[in-house]
Amino acid sequence: MKTYTLDEVQDKIIGKKGTPNRDKFEYELQMDLIGKAIKESRQERKLTQEQLGELVGVQKAQISRLESNASNVTIDTLMKVFTALKAKVKLQVELPNAKFNVAR
Amino acid sequence: MKTYTLDEVQDKIIGKKGTPNRDKFEYELQMDLIGKAIKESRQERKLTQEQLGELVGVQKAQISRLESNASNVTIDTLMKVFTALKAKVKLQVELPNAKFNVAR
């Protein structure tokens, strides 16, 4: 099976690190994943959009929109959905250490 | 050189588990902790609110409000801030398996 480094794939497809396009893509990628995460979680729970909507307290249309990243969701909305799915959600923030830049 | 299959790349981008850590902060994704994450990250970078504001493109007042959870931030806002801080942010969604409940 052919394999790629993460950087190889990303560089080739979307440009080198630090370039505007790359930053934007990674940023959008995060956003895209939100809807994907909701959809996959819902399917894992074997629920229809309508059923999830009932649990959350919204119409199925709204679930559809959330899954398709139709808008820029708030944390509140995100939590309502994942709570309904009985999912544990964590935000992991990693600050790559800048020490080595200084060490030169 | 470490390589990845396409699936592994996906896992890496999405963030499954067992990811490396340096300065890693894990927060339960709750509204009140978002601000804390921003503040601690900013301080880790030794920036004032005004300096971070310049990087993000907003006034220091806005940074202050974000850090104090004055509102229900959107993913977009969150990403703008963490991108300015050169932080990597991952959303971890865990779906506790219901199998064992049934087993009983």
Place this chain on the structure above:
DNA sequence: AATAAAGTTTCATTATAATGAAACTTTATT
């Protein structure tokens, strides 16, 4: 093929997130 179920899109409305400006307060520096 018909029908039902599931999912999507559009339109319109309401609530509120995002934000600057400026006054204000708290904390640090001299």
Place this chain on the structure above:
DNA sequence: AATAAAGTTTCATTATAATGAAACTTTATT
């Protein structure tokens, strides 16, 4: 103690997230 720097709060405005309803499309079932 004075002064400067950093951070907070309030007021007002604009953009948009959240949402239902209903028509519509796609997918599954009979």
